[in-house]
Amino acid sequence: MRALLIVNPRATSTTQLRRDVIARALASELVLEVVLTRYRGHACTFAEEAAQAGYGLVLTLGGDGTVNEAVNGLLRAHPPGPGAQAARPALAAIPGGSANVFTRALGLPADAVDATGRILAALVAGRERSISVGLADDRYFTFNAGLGFDAEVVRAVEGLRADGQTATAALYLWTAIRHFYGVTDRRQPSLTLERDGKPVADRLFFVIVSNAAPWTYLGRRPVNPSPAAGFDTGLDVFALRSMNTFHALNTLRQMLGFGGGSPAGKYNLSLHDQTCFTLRAARPIAFQVDGEYVGEREHVTFQAVPDALRVIA
Numbered sequence: 001m002r003a004l005l006i007v008n009p010r011a012t013s014t015t016q017l018r019r020d021v022i023a024r025a026l027a028s029e030l031v032l033e034v035v036l037t038r039y040r041g042h043a044c045t046f047a048e049e050a051a052q053a054g055y056g057l058v059l060t061l062g063g064d065g066t067v068n069e070a071v072n073g074l075l076r077a078h079p080p081g082p083g084a085q086a087a088r089p090a091l092a093a094i095p096g097g098s099a100n101v102f103t104r105a106l107g108l109p110a111d112a113v114d115a116t117g118r119i120l121a122a123l124v125a126g127r128e129r130s131i132s133v134g135l136a137d138d139r140y141f142t143f144n145a146g147l148g149f150d151a152e153v154v155r156a157v158e159g160l161r162a163d164g165q166t167a168t169a170a171l172y173l174w175t176a177i178r179h180f181y182g183v184t185d186r187r188q189p190s191l192t193l194e195r196d197g198k199p200v201a202d203r204l205f206f207v208i209v210s211n212a213a214p215w216t217y218l219g220r221r222p223v224n225p226s227p228a229a230g231f232d233t234g235l236d237v238f239a240l241r242s243m244n245t246f247h248a249l250n251t252l253r254q255m256l257g258f259g260g261g262s263p264a265g266k267y268n269l270s271l272h273d274q275t276c277f278t279l280r281a282a283r284p285i286a287f288q289v290d291g292e293y294v295g296e297r298e299h300v301t302f303q304a305v306p307d308a309l310r311v312i313a
Helices: 015-029 042-052 065-076 101-105 111-127 149-162 169-182 247-256
Strands: 002-007 033-038 057-062 092-095 129-136 137-139 142-146 191-193 201-204 206-208 217-219 221-223 236-240 270-276 276-291 291-313
Touching: 002 015, 015 057, 015 111, 033 270, 042 057, 042 065, 057 065, 057 111, 065 101, 065 137, 065 291, 092 101, 092 111, 092 191, 092 236, 101 217, 129 217, 137 142, 142 149, 142 291, 149 169, 149 236, 149 276, 169 217, 169 247, 191 206, 191 236, 191 270
Parallel strands: 002 033, 002 057, 057 092, 092 291
Antiparallel strands: 129 137, 129 291, 142 206, 142 276, 191 201, 191 276, 206 236, 217 221, 236 270, 276 291
């Protein structure tokens, strides 16, 4: 099988030695080509070209952003529709970033070498699965998207990383605390959720849209606003109608698994297995997909795209 390995050399937990070990292991079973990304969006281009050239498999070695770009390239080359999945290369993601939410949601080991061994075993056994993705306007995502506070934190951390800081759980936590108390607007909710045939849900401060659980990780602990989300259902939605300290801390406690079940409370909105909906904002608001900041938006339409990808895991 012809395969393309897309490597992000700047990914948090990727080293030259590990890249070489992984590439040699993959080359023992595949006709492998290795490419290194040089700028944002490069993985998308590589994946699209591989799909158009008839490769059977696209692999990524990097973080969730690299996976997201590759997925968008694959689906751009062969948009979802009858016969598209069979024409499109399968995807295999090897963890190389800081959070690696997508690969963990698939059940792959956290170690990149161990994950490579699992992927090779699945290839030899002919084992693959079909998963859904989400579509936010024209951008596909694999595990989550968000508008508001979480996207503001992602934007801030990306700026800190550009200045040379390493993405760690502590950095995200400190940035979230600083934004909660000093940056984000905790007084004026700006978001509204619209669904066909359903009442409008308004006065939302921020919204998390999940295609898998958990939403993210705080170190090794999963953070789970929508525990029922999964690759075999539609999209789940979680939103906050209050940003006071007591409610936010209580919600975070429930997200971290203390108390069991989904985060509950009169100021929370939770929706499961949604097919299509639109979020509108009264002002431009930060937007992220799969943990990557993608600018500000005033409205985004979300759709669930079932059976979009063949995944080796």
